[in-house]
Amino acid sequence: MRVLSLAQGTRRASLRAQQLRPLSRALSTITGRPKSIDDQALQEQQRLGMNPRPGGLPEWVEMWGVDSFRKTGYVLAGLSAASVPLALGGHIAELLPVLLTGTTAGYWALGLKDIGQKSHTLRRNFPVMIHFRYLLEGIRPEIQQYLIEDEQKMVPYSRAMRNTIYSRAKMKIGADTHALGTRRDVYSPGYEWAGHSMFPEPMCDLDEARVLVGGPACKQPYSAALLNISAMSYGSLSGSAVSALNLGAKKGGFYHNTGEGGISKYHLLGADVVWNVGTGYFACGKNVEPPAFKGQREFDPELFAKNATRPEIKMIEIKLSQGAKPSHGGILPANKITPVIADARGLGPPPWSDCNSPPRHSAFSSPAGLMKFVAQLRELSGGKPIGFKMCVGRPEEFAALCHAMIDSGTVPDFITIDGGEGGTGAAPAEFQDSLGMPARDGLRFINSMLIGCNLRDQVKLIVAGKVYSGFALVRMLATGADLCNTARSMMFALGCIQALKCNSNHCPTGITTQQPHLESGLDVGTKALRVANYQEATVHSALEIIGALGCKSPKEVTSDMIYRRSATNGGYGVENYADLQAEAYFAKLPEGALVDPAKKDQLPPQYVGWWEKGGEIY
Numbered sequence: 137m138r139v140l141s142l143a144q145g146t147r148r149a150s151l152r153a154q155q156l157r158p159l160s161r162a163l164s165t166i167t168g169r170p171k172s173i174d175d176q177a178l179q180e181q182q183r184l185g186m187n188p189r190p191g192g193l194p195e196w197v198e199m200w201g202v203d204s205f206r207k208t209g210y211v212l213a214g215l216s217a218a219s220v221p222l223a224l225g226g227h228i229a230e231l232l233p234v235l236l237t238g239t240t241a242g243y244w245a246l247g248l249k250d251i252g253q254k255s256h257t258l259r260r261n262f263p264v265m266i267h268f269r270y271l272l273e274g275i276r277p278e279i280q281q282y283l284i285e286d287e288q289k290m291v292p293y294s295r296a297m298r299n300t301i302y303s304r305a306k307m308k309i310g311a312d313t314h315a316l317g318t319r320r321d322v323y324s325p326g327y328e329w330a331g332h333s334m335f336p337e338p339m340c341d342l343d344e345a346r347v348l349v350g351g352p353a354c355k356q357p358y359s360a361a362l363l364n365i366s367a368m369s370y371g372s373l374s375g376s377a378v379s380a381l382n383l384g385a386k387k388g389g390f391y392h393n394t395g396e397g398g399i400s401k402y403h404l405l406g407a408d409v410v411w412n413v414g415t416g417y418f419a420c421g422k423n424v425e426p427p428a429f430k431g432q433r434e435f436d437p438e439l440f441a442k443n444a445t446r447p448e449i450k451m452i453e454i455k456l457s458q459g460a461k462p463s464h465g466g467i468l469p470a471n472k473i474t475p476v477i478a479d480a481r482g483l484g485p486p487p488w489s490d491c492n493s494p495p496r497h498s499a500f501s502s503p504a505g506l507m508k509f510v511a512q513l514r515e516l517s518g519g520k521p522i523g524f525k526m527c528v529g530r531p532e533e534f535a536a537l538c539h540a541m542i543d544s545g546t547v548p549d550f551i552t553i554d555g556g557e558g559g560t561g562a563a564p565a566e567f568q569d570s571l572g573m574p575a576r577d578g579l580r581f582i583n584s585m586l587i588g589c590n591l592r593d594q595v596k597l598i599v600a601g602k603v604y605s606g607f608a609l610v611r612m613l614a615t616g617a618d619l620c621n622t623a624r625s626m627m628f629a630l631g632c633i634q635a636l637k638c639n640s641n642h643c644p645t646g647i648t649t650q651q652p653h654l655e656s657g658l659d660v661g662t663k664a665l666r667v668a669n670y671q672e673a674t675v676h677s678a679l680e681i682i683g684a685l686g687c688k689s690p691k692e693v694t695s696d697m698i699y700r701r702s703a704t705n706g707g708y709g710v711e712n713y714a715d716l717q718a719e720a721y722f723a724k725l726p727e728g729a730l731v732d733p734a735k736k737d738q739l740p741p742q743y744v745g746w747w748e749k750g751g752e753i754y
Contacts, residue, residue: 200265205247212240277636292559297604298628304673305629305666312673325703330610331696333686339679340689342389347619347690349451351549351594353511355519358408358450361390362675362690363609365667366600366621367412367455367525369397371468371477372560372638374655376663377630377647378402382409383660384629384667393621396455396493399443400480409448412525413513414455415465416493418481419443423489431467431492435499437516439482444517451550452513454506454524456497459558459575459601461567462527465495474650503533503540503754511546523550523598527558528578529571531742535750538589542731543754547594552621553578555601559624560638575601576615581722583616588730588743604628606677610685613678613693614713629670630663695724 219233243264250256250263258266296319303312320327342361350357365385370378378400385392385407392407394400396414403409413420417433420440424432444452457463468477468491478488500509506524514522528534541547555575560568573581579599586592599612600621612620624632631645638648646658682690685697696714703709717724721742729735730747739747 200262202251202261202263205251205263205265209240209244209247212236212243216240292557293602293604293624293628293634298634300605301625301628301670305670307669307673323701323708325701325707327701328607328611329699330607330681330685331699332684335686337683337686337688339676339683342675342679345675345679345690347596349523349550349596349618350521351547353514353519353547354521354549356521357549358391358521360451360619361388361671362619362678363603363671364390364410364619364621365392365626366623367393367395367410367453367458368623368627369395369412370400370402370480371397371650372648374643374646374649374658375400375402375476376655376658376660377627379405380630380658380660380663381626381667382407383664384626384671387664388668388671390671391450393453397477398481399446399449400476403480404446404448407448408450409446410451410453411444411449412453412455413440414493415495415497416481416491417499418491421482429492429494431490432494433492433498437512440513441516443482444513444520449517449520451521451523452517453550453552454497454509454513454522456506456524456526457529457554457572458525458560459527459554459556459572460560461563462529462556462572463495464563464567466493467491468493503536504544506537507540507544507546510548511544521549523548523552523596525552525554527554527556528573528581531581531746532749533753534582534585535746536753537750538585538591538730539751539754541591542589547591549594550596550598551582552598552600553582553617555599557601575599576612577722579612579615579617580717580720580724584717584722584725584743585730587727588725588739590728590731592727604674606674606679606681609674609678610681610693611698613682613690614695614698615717616695625670625674626667629667631658631666 216233216236219228219236222228223230223233246267247263250259250266253259258269300312322329345362346359347362348357348359365381368378368381372395373381379402382392382403382405386405390408391410392403393410394403394412396412396416396418398418399409399411411419416431417435420436420443421433422436422439424434443449470488470490473483473488473491478484478486481491483491497509500506510522510524514520526534553575554572555578556572557574558572579597583592583597586595586597596618597616598619598621599615599617600623602624603609603612603620603622604625609620627647628634630647632643632647633645635644637643641649641651643649643654646655649655678690682693685693687693694714695717696712698713700711700713700716701707701709702711723740723743725743726735726738729738730743736744
């Protein structure tokens with residue numbers, strides 16, 4: 137009867153809510169205040185004992201307290217005591233009293249510890265029970281990823297993106313094709329597509345798709361692949377992971393960027409290497425004595441020349457900033473330095489001091505100084521390609537670099553643009569979420585500035601920022617890139633499951649950990665093959681798309697070949713990348729517009745301001 141009465145009451149409340157809705161809408165029309173739920177219906181639900189809180193579940197933790205803990209503990213103690221004679225009499229299993237006593241002792245020990253500590257209010261107020269909440273919080277990311285997450289939701293890589301990488305790395309037959317059409321909503325704002333040609337071209341050869349990096353001053357230009365391994369240091373990655381990446385790059389014929397952590401023995405297994413020179417000058421610096429700050433280091437030309445002339449080193453990249461934590465340094469405490477890390481960073485014999493990577497370089501302090509440093513490294517390396525990596529921050533500062541290039545006559549052979557969406561093993565949340573220009577905006581801006589200065593034909597642009605598929609690669613080419621780097625995609629090819637534990641040293645796949653028992657699970661030979669497979673399949677996909685666009689080579693891809701759905705016209709608007717570049721904040725400039733006074737009237741006002749401020753900074 138009680139259940140029947142409650143059900144009838146629920147139906148009455150629902151019916152009453154339906155009857156009150158017209159009145160609610162009329163009142164909202166009169167008062168101008170929208171009514172999301174009827175107050176009277178809400179009162180009726182509360183009268184019937186129905187919980188109107190979203191989710192409909194009681195706050196079960198709040199039903200608990202210190203008194204409840206003690207009462208439950210007394211009950212457990214009584215059960216434990218009562219079970220002893222029952223077990224001796226053979227009425228219950230002899231093991232049961234032991235289990236009950238152990239459970240009771242553990243319950244009291246944990247509860248009293250919770251009550252006695254003073255750091256956590258929740259543990260004092262809700263002893264023992266609060267740990268169930270902590271447990272649920274702990275497994276929430278896994279539940280989200282495995283059971284709730286949408287296929288297309290990017291956090292930071294969607295399941296669909298990861299599956300594309302996994303299938304290509306494992307070379308599963310048929311896994312790189314899908315049935316029954318696209319899973320994407322082609323009419324939602326942000327959807328992008330490439331405009332194919334009625335007269336497609338055959339896919340060009342892989343060798344024809346390579347890009348020669350090296351300007352007029354470069355004596356040893358390098359032929360680079362379209363897709364390569366972005367900067368990841370040994371130390372952030374395990375030795376097995378770096379070895380697999382290097383052997384995969386060797387097998388696939390693409391380069392492997394060292395990251396700023398120096399040149400480890402795992403980077404020298406036969407692949408082409410791009411040496412990333414950071415602010416700590418690892419493998420090319422020495423400690424300053426006495427230091428102005430802990431772990432201070434300075435550039436050492438002799439050590440640089442010794443390593444730069446290694447045959448494995450094909451290009452040198454000066455790291456100005458990275459997308460995930462631009463203008464942010466870091467420090468490796470001395471107690472975490474191992475002999476292998478010390479060797480990679482050129483720290484010499486022990487005892488070692490803290491390794492400091494400050495936010496800025498000490499070898500130069502101005503745009504003109506950077507150009508002199510580029511010229512110095514070019515000479516010391518024997519004429520190898522020299523460039524720099526940056527995440528775009530203030531446009532006027534890059535304009536100052538352009539002024540320095542023009543006035544000094546020294547131009548980098550390449551610039552690597554890292555996007556604010558880039559990844560890292562560990563960085564402050566605010567730096568990851570709110571600093572740095574996204575990759576495509578930064579690429580569009582730098583490409584435009586170099587065109588406006590008549591420097592674009594001397595500098596190759598490399599971009600990194602979620603380049604995981606053939607279309608993502610082609611889209612970057614259309615935006616202005618010559619070639620691309622990728623880091624996290626290569627980690628997925630190694631077997632990364634996006635556990636988001638890169639900063640904990642507990643990576644379950646052995647990639648971002650230095651713990652031997654975890655690292656040993658990563659088989660170098662198998663993973664190296666998967667890295668090579670993924671890169672080859674992705675470049676093959678990009679070249680197929682390029683042929684479908686009617687282009688004979690990647691150089692022919694232009695911005696007017698890519699389209700994007702916009703939110704205009706009721707969500708059915710269409711934007712062309714060429715129009716976007718012409719009308720956007722970072723518009724594409726006419727050739728020489730920044731240096732030719734006759735073309736100054738063609739400059740958008742923001743570029744005029746950046747160029748003038750850049751001149752002042754320079």
